[in-house]
Amino acid sequence: MGFSFSLSLAAIFFLLSWALLPLSIVSHPVSTYSIHANFTATNFQFIDTYGTFLSSQNGTFKASISNLDQQPSHYYFSVSHADSNSVIWSANRNAPMSSSDEVSLTTNGLTVVGEAGNVLWSTPPLNSEVDAMQLLETGNLVLVDARNNTLWESFQHPTDTIVVGQRIRIGTSLQSAVSDVDMLPGDYRLEVTDGDAVLQWNTMTYWELSMDAKASKNSNVNVSFLEMNESGLYLLGSDGSTIVTQVALTYASDFRIGKLGSEGRFSISRFVSDNWLLEFAAPAENCRIPLFCRKIGLCTSKPLSASCSCPLQFRSQIDGECVPMDSSLSLPSACNDTRNTSQFNINSVTYIGLGSGMDYFAIDFMNPVRNGISLSLCQDLCSANCSCLGIFHGSSSLSCYLLENYLGSIILSSKPTNDYWGYIKVLASSSSPPKHKFPIAALVLLPSSGFLILTTFVILGIVCLRKNTLSKTGTAKWSRCDSSSSADLEIISIPGLPRRFDYEELVAATENFKTQIGKGGFGTVYKGTLSDKSVVAVKKMTSLGVEGKKEFCTEIAVIGNVHHVNLVRLKGFCVRARQRFLVLEYMSKGSLDRTLFGNGPVLEWGERVEIALGTARGLAYLHSGCEHKIIHCDVKPQNILLHDNLQVKISDFGLSKLLSPEQSGLYTTMRGTRGYLAPEWLTSSAISDKSDVYGYGMVLLEIVRGRKNSTLQTWSDGISGGDGLSTSSYGSETRSIYFPLCALEMHEQNRYLELADRRLEGRVTSEEVEKLVRIALCCVHEDPALRPTMANVVSMLEGGLPVGEPRVDSLNFLRYYGRRFTEVSRKEGSNEQDEFGLYDPSTNPTSETATNGSYNSMSYLSSQQVSGPR
The missing domain is CATH 2.90.10.10 (Bulb-type lectin domain)
Structure with a gap:
C-alpha cells in the first residue's frame, strides 16, 4: 500500500510538471541573442523578467516590452542598456502599447500589434524573408535572412x-x-x-x-x-x-x-x-535652449545656472506664461494655410518693446528678411505677415528679423556688441473710439478764413518738420547740438549724435527739476517722465572738463553709441547756453549703495554674485569692447545702478576720459573717489584700465561684507565664538575697521566665512566667500601689472578661469592704510568716514616700507580734487 501511494504521488507530480512546463518556458528569455521567425511576446507573458525576452551575447543590452511610468497603456518595445536600464531605442514611441499587446516576428518582418489586431508599428517591406531577430553586443537590433544577411537594423532608425x-x-x-x-x-x-x-x-x-x-x-x-x-x-x-x-x-x-x-x-x-x-x-548655456524660460520668458544667465522672469511690460500668469501687463492687449497665434487670416487686422496690431541688449536663440542662425530698413518698416513687414509673432531690429545694422510661427524665451544678452531691440507683436482690443462728425461751424468759416489758416499751418509744419529732422536719433550725419542762442545756430558735423532735447522738454518732464534722485561730483540727477510716458533720469552737469560745444557733442556722440546690457543707456542730451544735460534710462532700484548699505531687505548671496558679475561685464566692455577704450575712473557703489529685477548697469562711464588705443597708457589726470582710488592716482604713474580694476576690487569687498570698507564696528578678536567681525559688544572691542585689511588677514588664516555679511545668517558657504574675496584681493594689488583684466575677472566669476592667488607682498600697503584709517578716525572722533572713505597717502608706499613700518605722510584730498575736472 505504501508503494501504491508513492506511485500515485509521483504520477501527480509528473502530471503537474507537464502542465506547468509551458509557463516556465515562456517566463524566461527564449534565446541568448537570437530569436527565429514566428515568435510573439507580450509584457504579461514575460512579466517575471520585466518584459525582457532577448539579450545581447554578453548581456550588455536587452530587448523588452517595458513600462516607464507605471501607466497601464504606456508600454514600449525597446532596447536598453542592461546595467543602467537606459533606453537607447524604441520601436513604437508614437503609439504606446498595453501589457497584453504583442510584438510579433514573422518572415515578413517585425510588428507591434494591438489587442484589436491593429498595427501600432512595423518594419518596412523587406527584400527577402526574415529568418531571425538578433540583438548585437553593440546594442543594434537586426533582422537577418537564412544566409545571415542584414535586412533591417535599429541603428538606421x-x-x-x-x-x-x-x-x-x-x-x-x-x-x-x-x-x-x-x-x-x-x-x-x-x-x-x-x-x-x-x-x-x-x-x-x-x-x-x-x-x-x-x-x-x-x-x-x-x-x-x-x-x-x-x-x-x-x-x-x-x-x-x-x-x-x-x-x-x-x-x-x-x-x-x-x-x-x-x-x-x-x-x-x-x-x-x-x-x-x-x-x-x-x-x-541654459538660456540658449529655446524654451528654457517658456514662451517670452526672460532668461538671465548665471554661473552654472540661469534665472527666469517676465520682461518689462509683461506679467506672469498662474501657469507661468508671460502675458502683456495691459489686459487690453493679447498675444496672437500664428496663422497657417488652413486658418482664416482675417483675424490679423493690421490696424489692431501694436508692439511691446523688450528694451535694448536683448537676444534670441535663433538670430545667430537665421538671415534677416531685410537689411538697411528702419524699425517702423520692419514692424510693417511683421504686421502684414500673420505668421510673424515678433521682431528683432538692429539699431546700428538696421537688419530686420521676423520671429515666425513660434516664440521661445528671450535672452538678456551678455554679448558686448549686441545692439538688437526686440518687439513682441500684440493685438489691441477691437473697440475703437467713436467717430466725430466734422464741425458745422468749420464749414461756415472755411470759405472766408480757410486760406489764411491753411497757410499758417503749412508754415508751422515746415518749421516743425525741419526741427524734428535735425534732432532725430541714430546715425544722421548733421545734427544741431545747441539752439539756445543766435550765436549757437551753426550746424556741427558729428556722426552718431543721439537725440537732442529742448530745454523746455526737460523742464516739463522733470516738473521744473522737482524730484532729485541723486547727486555726485558731476552734477545732480532728477527723475522725469517724457511725453511718451517713458521714465528717464535727467542729469544736470557741473564741473565738466570739456567746455566747448563741439567737444561736448563729440564725446556725447561716442557715449551714445556705447551699448551694453550692463551700461546705463544715454537717450539724449540738451545744451542751453553753458548748461549741459544728459537724459539717461531710469533705474528703478537706484544705486547699489542704497540697496547694499540700507535698511531694506538684505541682498542674498546669489544676488550679490550676479551684481558683481554684471558690473565686471560692463567694465570689461568699456575696456576692450568699445571702439574707443573708456576708463571709468570712478568705480564705486554709487555708480552701479539696479533695476527692478536687480539688473546691473554702470553709470557715469562716459564722463571719464575717452582714450584711443595709442593713448591708453598716458592718462594721468586726477579724478575719482577716496576709498576706491588706486595707489597710482596719487603718484606720477600712468593711469590705465587697471585703475578701474582696483576700484572694482574695493566694491567687491563691500559686496561681500554688506557695509562700507571704512566704518566703525565692534571687533571680538576671537571672543564669542571666534567671529572676528561682530555686531555685539559682548566680550568685544569697538574700534574702526578697514575691511580690506581684515580681508587680507582672514585670507592669510583661511577664515573666509567670517568676512561675509552677518545678515546672511549662514546662507552662504566658505567656498563661495573665498572665491569673491580672492578675486577682490587680486584686483587691489599695489602693482597694477599684477591685477587681472576685467575680462579675466568675468571669466573667474563665471568659472572659465581658475581664481587667482593674491600676492601678499603686493598687498602689504593695506596694513598701512588700515593703521592710518584708525589714527584719523580717533583724531576726528567720527563713527563713520564720509562718502569718500579712506584718506589715501600722497605717495605710494612700497612693499618694503610697508613691511618696515616707515611710511610717507598722508595728504588730505578735497572733494573738488577727487571729483573735479579731468
Whole structure:
C-alpha cells in the first residue's frame, strides 16, 4: 500500500510538471541573442523578467516590452542598456502599447500589434524573408535572412539616442521625447546636414556642432554621417575616415551614449561604476535652449545656472506664461494655410518693446528678411505677415528679423556688441473710439478764413518738420547740438549724435527739476517722465572738463553709441547756453549703495554674485569692447545702478576720459573717489584700465561684507565664538575697521566665512566667500601689472578661469592704510568716514616700507580734487 501511494504521488507530480512546463518556458528569455521567425511576446507573458525576452551575447543590452511610468497603456518595445536600464531605442514611441499587446516576428518582418489586431508599428517591406531577430553586443537590433544577411537594423532608425559605433547619416536625425517617461516625439531634433550637425526647435536652429567651443574643424569636405566612438564625437566624410569636425573626449570608454534630452540639450555621458558621468553638453548655456524660460520668458544667465522672469511690460500668469501687463492687449497665434487670416487686422496690431541688449536663440542662425530698413518698416513687414509673432531690429545694422510661427524665451544678452531691440507683436482690443462728425461751424468759416489758416499751418509744419529732422536719433550725419542762442545756430558735423532735447522738454518732464534722485561730483540727477510716458533720469552737469560745444557733442556722440546690457543707456542730451544735460534710462532700484548699505531687505548671496558679475561685464566692455577704450575712473557703489529685477548697469562711464588705443597708457589726470582710488592716482604713474580694476576690487569687498570698507564696528578678536567681525559688544572691542585689511588677514588664516555679511545668517558657504574675496584681493594689488583684466575677472566669476592667488607682498600697503584709517578716525572722533572713505597717502608706499613700518605722510584730498575736472 505504501508503494501504491508513492506511485500515485509521483504520477501527480509528473502530471503537474507537464502542465506547468509551458509557463516556465515562456517566463524566461527564449534565446541568448537570437530569436527565429514566428515568435510573439507580450509584457504579461514575460512579466517575471520585466518584459525582457532577448539579450545581447554578453548581456550588455536587452530587448523588452517595458513600462516607464507605471501607466497601464504606456508600454514600449525597446532596447536598453542592461546595467543602467537606459533606453537607447524604441520601436513604437508614437503609439504606446498595453501589457497584453504583442510584438510579433514573422518572415515578413517585425510588428507591434494591438489587442484589436491593429498595427501600432512595423518594419518596412523587406527584400527577402526574415529568418531571425538578433540583438548585437553593440546594442543594434537586426533582422537577418537564412544566409545571415542584414535586412533591417535599429541603428538606421534612431530615436533620441546614439551609442558607440552607431552612425547618423544625412537626412536622419535624433528626436527628443516629450519627457523622461513619455517616449512620444518632442519638438527638438539633432539633424545631420552635409555641412554640420545642428539642433533645431521645430524648424529653427539653435546650435551647430562646428560652432561649439569644444569642437574643432579639420576639413571642408561634405559631411556624410555623425559617429560616436571610444574617443569622441565625429562628423566624417564619405570615406569614413576624413574628419570634418570633432569633439574629443578626455577619457576613452567602451560604453557611452549621446542623448537628445526632452529639454532640448544634447549630452554625452559614459557609464562608470554604476553611475553616468557627463562629458559634453550642448548648448552649454541654459538660456540658449529655446524654451528654457517658456514662451517670452526672460532668461538671465548665471554661473552654472540661469534665472527666469517676465520682461518689462509683461506679467506672469498662474501657469507661468508671460502675458502683456495691459489686459487690453493679447498675444496672437500664428496663422497657417488652413486658418482664416482675417483675424490679423493690421490696424489692431501694436508692439511691446523688450528694451535694448536683448537676444534670441535663433538670430545667430537665421538671415534677416531685410537689411538697411528702419524699425517702423520692419514692424510693417511683421504686421502684414500673420505668421510673424515678433521682431528683432538692429539699431546700428538696421537688419530686420521676423520671429515666425513660434516664440521661445528671450535672452538678456551678455554679448558686448549686441545692439538688437526686440518687439513682441500684440493685438489691441477691437473697440475703437467713436467717430466725430466734422464741425458745422468749420464749414461756415472755411470759405472766408480757410486760406489764411491753411497757410499758417503749412508754415508751422515746415518749421516743425525741419526741427524734428535735425534732432532725430541714430546715425544722421548733421545734427544741431545747441539752439539756445543766435550765436549757437551753426550746424556741427558729428556722426552718431543721439537725440537732442529742448530745454523746455526737460523742464516739463522733470516738473521744473522737482524730484532729485541723486547727486555726485558731476552734477545732480532728477527723475522725469517724457511725453511718451517713458521714465528717464535727467542729469544736470557741473564741473565738466570739456567746455566747448563741439567737444561736448563729440564725446556725447561716442557715449551714445556705447551699448551694453550692463551700461546705463544715454537717450539724449540738451545744451542751453553753458548748461549741459544728459537724459539717461531710469533705474528703478537706484544705486547699489542704497540697496547694499540700507535698511531694506538684505541682498542674498546669489544676488550679490550676479551684481558683481554684471558690473565686471560692463567694465570689461568699456575696456576692450568699445571702439574707443573708456576708463571709468570712478568705480564705486554709487555708480552701479539696479533695476527692478536687480539688473546691473554702470553709470557715469562716459564722463571719464575717452582714450584711443595709442593713448591708453598716458592718462594721468586726477579724478575719482577716496576709498576706491588706486595707489597710482596719487603718484606720477600712468593711469590705465587697471585703475578701474582696483576700484572694482574695493566694491567687491563691500559686496561681500554688506557695509562700507571704512566704518566703525565692534571687533571680538576671537571672543564669542571666534567671529572676528561682530555686531555685539559682548566680550568685544569697538574700534574702526578697514575691511580690506581684515580681508587680507582672514585670507592669510583661511577664515573666509567670517568676512561675509552677518545678515546672511549662514546662507552662504566658505567656498563661495573665498572665491569673491580672492578675486577682490587680486584686483587691489599695489602693482597694477599684477591685477587681472576685467575680462579675466568675468571669466573667474563665471568659472572659465581658475581664481587667482593674491600676492601678499603686493598687498602689504593695506596694513598701512588700515593703521592710518584708525589714527584719523580717533583724531576726528567720527563713527563713520564720509562718502569718500579712506584718506589715501600722497605717495605710494612700497612693499618694503610697508613691511618696515616707515611710511610717507598722508595728504588730505578735497572733494573738488577727487571729483573735479579731468
